[in-house]
Amino acid sequence: MSEEQLSILLVDDDEVDRLTVGRALKKAGVTVKLAEAENGAEALSLLKNWKNNLVDVSKTNLFSDPVAHTTCDLDLILLDYRLPDIDGLQLIADIRALNLNLPLIVLTGQGDEKIAVEIMKAGAADYLAKSRIEPNTLAKAINGAIRIHQAEQAAELANQRLRVTNELLVIKNQELEKQQQQIKRQNIQLQKAYNLKSEFLATMSHELRTPMNAIMGFSQLLLRQYPDPLSAQQQNLVQRIFNNSKSLLDMINEMLDFSKIEAGKLKPIPQKFDLSNLINSSVEELRSLAVQKQLDLGTQIELKDSCLFQDFHFVKRTLINLISNAIKFTESGAVTVRAWEIEQTQIAIAVCDTGIGIAPQDRDKIFEAFRQADQSFTRHHSGTGLGLAITQSLVRMMGGEISLQSELGSGSTFTVKIPRRYDA
Ligand code: ADP
Numbered sequence: 063m064s065e066e067q068l069s070i071l072l073v074d075d076d077e078v079d080r081l082t083v084g085r086a087l088k089k090a091g092v093t094v095k096l097a098e099a100e101n102g103a104e105a106l107s108l109l110k111n112w113k114n115n116l117v118d119v120s121k122t123n124l125f126s127d128p129v130a131h132t133t134c135d136l137d138l139i140l141l142d143y144r145l146p147d148i149d150g151l152q153l154i155a156d157i158r159a160l161n162l163n164l165p166l167i168v169l170t171g172q173g174d175e176k177i178a179v180e181i182m183k184a185g186a187a188d189y190l191a192k193s194r195i196e197p198n199t200l201a202k203a204i205n206g207a208i209r210i211h212q213a214e215q216a217a218e219l220a221n222q223r224l225r226v227t228n229e230l231l232v233i234k235n236q237e238l239e240k241q242q243q244q245i246k247r248q249n250i251q252l253q254k255a256y257n258l259k260s261e262f263l264a265t266m267s268h269e270l271r272t273p274m275n276a277i278m279g280f281s282q283l284l285l286r287q288y289p290d291p292l293s294a295q296q297q298n299l300v301q302r303i304f305n306n307s308k309s310l311l312d313m314i315n316e317m318l319d320f321s322k323i324e325a326g327k328l329k330p331i332p333q334k335f336d337l338s339n340l341i342n343s344s345v346e347e348l349r350s351l352a353v354q355k356q357l358d359l360g361t362q363i364e365l366k367d368s369c370l371f372q373d374f375h376f377v378k379r380t381l382i383n384l385i386s387n388a389i390k391f392t393e394s395g396a397v398t399v400r401a402w403e404i405e406q407t408q409i410a411i412a413v414c415d416t417g418i419g420i421a422p423q424d425r426d427k428i429f430e431a432f433r434q435a436d437q438s439f440t441r442h443h444s445g446t447g448l449g450l451a452i453t454q455s456l457v458r459m460m461g462g463e464i465s466l467q468s469e470l471g472s473g474s475t476f477t478v479k480i481p482r483r484y485d486a
Contacts, residue, residue: 066093067093067094067095068092068093068094068095068137068138068204068208069094069095069097069135069136069137069138070087070094070095070096070097070136070137070138070139070140070204071097071098071099071105071108071109071136071138071139071140072084072096072097072098072099072140073098073099073100073101073102073104073105073139073140073141073142073145073153074098074100074140074141074142074145074169075100075101075142075144075145075146076142079142079169079192080098082192082195083096083140083169083195083200084096086195086196086197086200086201087197087200087201087204089197090197090198090200090201091201092201092204095135097136101145101146101147101148102145102147102148102152102153102156103147103148105139105141105153105157106153106156106157106160109139109157109160109162110160112135112136112162113160113161113162136162136164137164137165137208138164138165138166138167138204138207138208138211139157139164139165139166139167140167140169140204141153141154141157141166141167141168141169141186142168142169142171142192143168143169143170143171143174143177143181143189144171144174150168150174150177150181151177151180151181151184154166154168154181154184154185154186155184155185158184158185163215164211165187165207165208165210165211166185166186166187166207167186167187167188167189167190167203167204167207168181168186168188168189168190169189169190169191169192169195170189170190170191170192171191171192172191172193174191175189175191187206187207187210187211188203188206188207190203260321260324260325261321263317263318263320263321264318264321264322264325266317267314267315267317267318267321268318270314271311271314271315271318274307274310274311274314275311277303277307278304278307278308278311281300281301281303281304281307282304284300285297285300285301285304309444313445313446316446316448316449316452317446317448319379319448319452320431320448320451320452323452323455323456328456328459329459330372330373330376330459330460330484331373332371332372332373332483332484333371333372333373333374334369334370334371335369335370335372335374335377336368336369336370337363337365337368337369337370337377337401337409337411338363338365338368338401339368340374340377340378340381341361341363341381341399341401341411342361344378344381344382344385344399345359345360345361345385345399347382348382348385348386348389351386351389352389352397355389355392355393355394356394357389357392357394357395357396357397358395358396358397359385359389359396359397359398360396360397360398360399361398361399361400361401362398362399362400362401363400363401363402364400364401364402364403365401365402365403365409366403367403368401369482370409370482370483371482371483371484372460372480372481372482372483372484373456373459373460373484376456376457376459376460377460377480379452379453379456380411380453380456380457380478381399381411381413383449383450383452383453384413384453384476384478385397385399385413386449387413387449387450387476388413388414388415388417388474388476389415390445391415391417391418391474392415392416392417392418392473393417393418394416395415395416395417395473396415396416397413397414397415397416398413398414398415399411399412399413399414400412400413400414404479406482407481407482407483408479408480408481408482409479409480409481409482410477410478410479411477411478411480412475412476412477412478413475413476414473414474414475415473415474415475416472416473417473417474418470418471419468419469419470419471419472419473419474420435420466420468420470420474421435421470425466425468428450429450429451429454429464430451431447431448431451432446432447432448432451433447433451434447453478457478457480460480460481460484461480461481461484461485462478462479462480462481463478463479464476464477464478464479465477465479
């Protein structure tokens with residue numbers, strides 16, 4: 063039995079029996095504060111009073127104050143089944159109706175044991191025949207009833223906590239579901255906007271190409287100076303119209319290619335070709351740009367076998383983009399195109415320059431569409447910012463990868479590694 067003092071309400075009309083219970087408890091060493099009632103009415107009134115002084119459990123926070131509803135000064139009711147004013151089962155029901163949540167042991171007289179089942183069904187924790195009230199049996203019954211009651215209370219508390227946690231989880235889940243739905247809706251809207259943008263890009267680029275070609279064609283006609291010659295100034299102006307139209311057309315073509323890649327309309331068509339020849343012809347195509355800037359444009363081709371089975375146009379586009387960037391971003395020094403075999407099946411092509419270089423924080427972002435290391439409106443170099451995004455997509459479509467080594471102020475090297483044979 064625990065050392066702490068127990069508070070027990072003893073309801074019995076027989077004073078001798080009450081004394082016997084008191085003595086038995088004392089003998090068993092139970093420290094007890096015994097409240098006594100002689101009949102049912104008195105017991106109910108005592109209990110009602112006691113209940114009114116109780117902490118209101120419903121208003122306490124189950125998590126911050128878990129002991130609140132166990133702090134009461136009554137631990138158990140010992141109830142004589144036969145009382146002068148009320149039937150035992152009725153009294154048990156009335157006590158239960160008070161919702162006191164207390165263990166109750168019924169003391170039965172001779173012959174009352176027959177209704178033991180009813181007593182337990184009515185909600186008593188235990189019953190004891192008065193004839194068998196001995197210190198040990200009584201203490202055991204009280205101890206057992208309180209322990210079971212405490213265990214039930216703890217289980218109920220845990221259950222209540224679980225219910226609260228569950229409700230919180232359900233609410234959280236509903237919130238998450240709502241958010242998910244919202245994200246889905248936003249995604250659909252984003253996708254629509256994205257598709258619209260790609261469509262717009264494709265249509266605009268396509269529509270712009272026709273007048274640009276006309277402008278270029280007509281300025282070329284004028285430059286032929288036939289049948290009427292042009293003055294030197296006129297010639298210079300028409301040449302500028304032609305040059306500007308050409309760079310505008312290059313940009314338009316870039317946008318068109320980009321929108322095709324985005325729409326998944328561009329697929330590699332492999333064919334057999336000679337990489338050394340392709341590198342040399344690409345370099346020659348761009349030589350005039352390098353000459354204008356007095357740059358040394360050269361190649362270092364160290365291929366044992368320069369035959370590739372890849373998309374010719376993809377490789378050419380990659381070379382042209384990287385070499386023209388290298389020339390564009392280099393003011394003095396050299397641009398070199400290298401090619402070698404990493405292994406029999408893997409080819410590497412590197413475009414090295416001695417130009418302005420790229421800062422570490424810009425090295426990833428320059429591969430994104432419309433991104434440039436210098437995003438300011440006052441930048442020196444024109445361009446759409448699509449070249450590297452297109453190049454990276456083309457290289458990936460060929461089954462390869464592109465990487466960059468660079469040092470700000472010293473130069474950059476873009477290295478492309480592709481399989482010798484395209485494998486769909
Ligand atoms: P664009 O050349 O039209 O700006 P790109 O996608 O080809 O677009 O290049 C993106 C950016 O990457 C460039 O604006 C430039 O800042 C940087 N860049 C590309 N190549 C080089 C290079 N060889 N040296 C220095 N910066 C480069």
